[in-house]
Amino acid sequence: MKLREALYEILKTQPEPYTFNEIARKFNNSELISTISFKELKAYQVKNIVNKEQSIFTNFNGYVVLKEDSKWNNLLRTYFSLIDSTRGILNVSEQEFVVTALFFTKD
Numbered sequence: 001m002k003l004r005e006a007l008y009e010i011l012k013t014q015p016e017p018y019t020f021n022e023i024a025r026k027f028n029n030s031e032l033i034s035t036i037s038f039k040e041l042k043a044y045q046v047k048n049i050v051n052k053e054q055s056i057f058t059n060f061n062g063y064v065v066l067k068e069d070s071k072w073n074n075l076l077r078t079y080f081s082l083i084d085s086t087r088g089i090l091n092v093s094e095q096e097f098v099v100t101a102l103f104f105t106k107d
Helices: 003-012 020-028 031-035 043-052 070-086 092-106
Strands: 057-060 063-066
Touching: 003 020, 003 031, 003 043, 003 057, 003 063, 020 043, 043 057, 057 070, 063 070, 070 092
Parallel strands: none
Antiparallel strands: 057 063
């Protein structure tokens, strides 16, 4: 098994996006580490793989999701777009309130 395949397996089983640190920690505490010749995976190594394998993974400001997971891709893309659009108009707490209210009422 290759390292990117192991990272894919980790993300495939998770209900939410993970940071580079969370992915590394999950990998290091899993049985997958024994299938690959790694003693310990570091967050910067996860970041390098994610950036190199953009056909498989998407990085949203440090949150990693699988490219095939359209739900999380759409949600994070919309979230960061709204935050960017309101920067300078609203302060951070107002931005969070507006974005949360919009996502909450969408359901």
